[in-house]
Amino acid sequence: MALPTYRKPPGKVVRRGTSLVNLTLLITAPAVFAVAVLRPRSR
Structure with missing residues (x-):
């Protein structure tokens, strides 16, 4: 038998x-930044 x-x-x-991590950060980072900048300021 051989x-x-x-x-x-x-x-x-x-x-x-693009890796999945980089793609996720690329999509979510601008959204998180926009929410932080555009949220109404409380006095």
């Missing part, structure tokens, strides 16, 4: 583009 030939496991796939 043994199967050894193959290296595939390398880590490098994703191009």
